[in-house]
Amino acid sequence: xxxxxxxxxxxxxxxxxxxxxxxxxxxxxxxxxxxxxxxxxxxxxxxxxxxxxxxxxxxxxxxxxxxxxxxxxxxxxxxxxxxxxxxxxxxxxxxxxxxxxxxxxxxxxxxxxxxxxxxxxxxxxxxxxxxxxxxxxxxxxxxxxxxxxxxxxxxxxxxxxxxxxxxxxxxxxxxxxxxxxxxxxxxxxxxxxxxxxxxxxxxxxxxxxxxxxxxxxxxxxxxxxxxxxxxxxxxxxxxxxxxxxxxxxxxxxxxxxxxxxxxxxxxxxxxxxxxxxxxxxxxxxxxxxxxxxxxxxxxxxxxxxxxxxxxxxxxxxxxxxxxxxxxxxxxxxxxxxxxxxxxxxxxxxxxxxxxxxxxxxxxxxxxxxxxxxxxxxxxxxxxxxxxxxxxxxxxxxxxxxxxxxxxxxxxxxxxxxxxxxxxxxxxxxxxxxxxxxxxxxxxxxxxxxxxxxxxx
Numbered sequence: 127x128x129x130x131x132x133x134x135x136x137x138x139x140x141x142x143x144x145x146x147x148x149x150x151x152x153x154x155x156x157x158x159x160x161x162x163x164x165x166x167x168x169x170x171x172x173x174x175x176x177x178x179x180x181x182x183x184x185x186x187x188x189x190x191x192x193x194x195x196x197x198x199x200x201x202x203x204x205x206x207x208x209x210x211x212x213x214x215x216x217x218x219x220x221x222x223x224x225x226x227x228x229x230x231x232x233x234x235x236x237x238x239x240x241x242x243x244x245x246x247x248x249x250x251x252x253x254x255x256x257x258x259x260x261x262x263x264x265x266x267x268x269x270x271x272x273x274x275x276x277x278x279x280x281x282x283x284x285x286x287x288x289x290x291x292x293x294x295x296x297x298x299x300x301x302x303x304x305x306x307x308x309x310x311x312x313x314x315x316x317x318x319x320x321x322x323x324x325x326x327x328x329x330x331x332x333x334x335x336x337x338x339x340x341x342x343x344x345x346x347x348x349x350x351x352x353x354x355x356x357x358x359x360x361x362x363x364x365x366x367x368x369x370x371x372x373x374x375x376x377x378x379x380x381x382x383x384x385x386x387x388x389x390x391x392x393x394x395x396x397x398x399x400x401x402x403x404x405x406x407x408x409x410x411x412x413x414x415x416x417x418x419x420x421x422x423x424x425x426x427x428x429x430x431x432x433x434x435x436x437x438x439x440x441x442x443x444x445x446x447x448x449x450x451x452x453x454x455x456x457x458x459x460x461x462x463x464x465x466x467x468x469x470x471x472x473x474x475x476x477x478x479x480x481x482x483x484x485x486x487x488x489x490x491x492x493x494x495x496x497x498x499x500x501x502x503x504x505x506x507x508x509x510x511x512x513x514x515x516x517x518x519x520x521x522x523x524x525x526x527x528x529x530x531x532x533x534x535x536x537x538x539x540x541x542x543x544x545x546x547x548x549x550x551x552x553x554x555x556x557x558x559x560x561x562x563x564x565x566x567x568x569x570x571x572x573x574x575x576x577x578x579x580x581x582x
Contacts (some may be wrong), residue, residue, distance in 0.1 A: 204256025284439015400528020
């Protein structure tokens with residue numbers, strides 16, 4: 127009798143393991159490619175702006191002085207404007223449909239950029255583009271924390287976030303190819319037309335294939351849906367389909383020192399990102415390369431960035447105490463890179479300057495690690511949504527400030543900008559060390575009280 131019961135329990139465990147493995151594999155195969163490619167498009171229009179700047183956009187739209195810097199920054203004013211409304215809407219609307227219709231709008235705005243003939247027109251479309259893209263990352267974080275456990279979140283976040291860097295690679299190849307076009311419509315116009323149309327069409331893919339929630343995921347069996355919902359709730363990362371905002375949780379979040387550590391690290395690593403993302407091609411040209419060559423040189427830079435994000439995401443997922451250490455490693459490389467470019471006034475060899483530019487490509491890897499720390503160290507929907515909003519306020523503020531560091535009067539060396547970038551990375555590294563110490567102390571105290579381990 128006991129033997130028969132043991133066999134039944136063993137068979138039940140084996141069956142549960144099969145369902146678990148199959149369900150997770152199916153979720154990965156469905157969600158990650160959709161999120162990755164969408165994030166790839168998300169970054170391509172930012173990279174295309176940098177490429178367009180060396181293919182006639184500034185001349186055709188009569189930009190002078192700091193106007194190109196403001197065109198670069200304006201995107202993030204739109205992003206900031208729609209940040210709070212979209213964070214409110216994401217958990218209350220069918221997230222896949224919301225994403226799809228948002229993508230239709232986003233693609234149309236990208237294509238309309240080609241019709242701009244002056245500074246005012248560029249400011250308008252960049253603001254609208256920021257509104258369109260404000261939904262993407264918070265929606266992806268919502269989806270990731272709905273479907274995955276704490277141990278799985280860092281690697282999955284790194285996978286779809288690396289679409290950013292692959293988008294930079296694809297955009298550089300696209301710009302290089304289009305740069306050879308001889309047509310009344312200048313190459314920079316074709317860049318936006320082609321990218322906008324592709325983004326618009328991608329919206330249909332999201333509409334038909336991205337599930338709104340676990341309970342409506344038709345690609346899973348009922349048993350698999352039940353398993354995915356149960357494990358996310360048990361792990362403390364899952365969200366119910368109805369959410370309640372709790373002000374005490376929000377206030378507690380704002381009083382937590384780790385909140386402001388993460389906020390500061392995010393903003394300090396995004397200031398350099400905002401500058402180099404929009405002025406990258408101009409900086410490369412200042413090394414002595416042509417417009418076409420500058421687009422090709424951005425390809426290895428994108429590969430380095432994608433590799434950094436993927437590898438650090440994998441490490442953070444498998445070694446949960448390494449998040450802050452990985453941030454320190456990333457900013458150390460970026461410190462070296464910015465120092466090499468800043469020192470160009472002292473006759474640093476061209477090869478060393480280019481090497482420094484490639485090292486700067488590791489910098490974007492800090493943000494997904496910060497987001498992983500948020501998801502792993504905050505409990506409750508209200509705290510997570512509060513931190514998500516704060517992280518993207520930091521994202522916007524950093525990327526608004528970044529282009530303003532690049533003064534037209536200092537072209538092409540931009541000494542002030544690279545000195546500021548160097549300082550930002552140094553401070554963010556110090557804060558990452560401080561955050562690790564704080565998390566170790568608080569996690570040890572919490573372990574004694576309830577036996578739950580956080581991530582550092």
